[in-house]
Amino acid sequence: MKLFLVLLLSTIAFNTLSIEVVIHNLSSLSNNGQKTVSTWVNQSVEKTKNTLGPLQQSILPIYLKPQYFAFEPVPWATVKRNNPDGLELHIDRYASLKAFTKDWTLFHELAHLYLPLLPYSGFWLSEGFASYMQNVIMRDNGIITQPQFVQRLNAGFDRARLQTKTKNQPLDKLSADMWRQRAQQRVYWTGAAFFVEADLALQKQGKTVSHVIKAYQVCCRASRSDAKTLIKNLDKLSKSSVFSNLYVKYNSRTDFPTITKSQLNQL
Structure with a gap:
């Protein structure tokens, strides 16, 4: 019975924990670009959660650095270790949702947040x-x-x-x-x-x-x-x-x- 309660509480903790994604500099994009990037980021966070569970932070800041000329949807990105941890994304401001979704970079950076900063x-x-x-x-x-x-x-x-x-x-x-x-x-x-x-x-x-x-x-x-x-x-x-x-x-x-x-x- 005790083990069942522990497992039940663990399941509740995994399922109810939510995170607020705050995208900075989103207004520098067109209305369509804002919708595309917001959808992509939030969907990517959810997909990462499907595999690795919820991040243990209430807010996830995303710092956008839109580019006018880029050869790929996300030419560069990095983790910003702070309180809370966040991500800096250099993006092609004209990339489609399909192109963003197929790009691996955001999934790579999100995965970093599941481990602490190591030496x-x-x-x-x-x-x-x-x-x-x-x-x-x-x-x-x-x-x-x-x-x-x-x-x-x-x-x-x-x-x-x-x-x-x-x-x-x-x-x-x-x-x-x-x-x-x-x-x-x-x-x-x-x-x-x-x-x-x-x-x-x-x-x-x-x-x-x-x-x-x-x-x-x-x-x-x-x-x-x-x-x-x-x-x-x-x-x-x-x-x-x-x-x-x-x-x-x-x-x-x-x-x-x-x-x-x-x-x-x-x-």
Whole structure:
């Protein structure tokens, strides 16, 4: 009976928590542009919530930087760590709702908000999580198909394998210096491989990374954290040693793991 009540309360907490999206500089767009961007942002927040659960903040500020000449819907974006955390989006002011929806950038940045800001040496975890989850969210919500999901991850892994040939320092060291060395491909996609391996291992227990992250929002997201504390919490929530075992293997690794398309199709 006690366990039932705990599960019931957890379900209520997940389902009732809502977030107010506040879009700054929206008035710089035309009336049609305002409607398009508002719809896109709010739909993206909802789709991300479908996969990862509600964000543990009552307000989500979005700072728009519209551009007149852009070659893609969202040429650049970043997280603005504050109280509350928000996003800065550089957008093509003329992009259609369809074009915005198919773009991965907002899903990537929203995923970042589900983990705390980690030290530079742990950026491979945060960037890997966002790179993996942008594709999981898009797949889960029907924006891309399962074959496209596999293709996108495999393409990222191929880029990382290639860059690992010349950027082969221990991952935590390279992560702290990735901007100077322009080593984003190896750092981002090796981190994504970490979460792929975690998902494959959790599947054997009937769990997923997404489910663990939902629980993490409720118990621990509000606290400051380093990489080791994050990993410890994820192990505790998954009632496993999946994350710590992988962390030991990945944090100082100098190679790229072997992950096949067959394994990606199991996700």
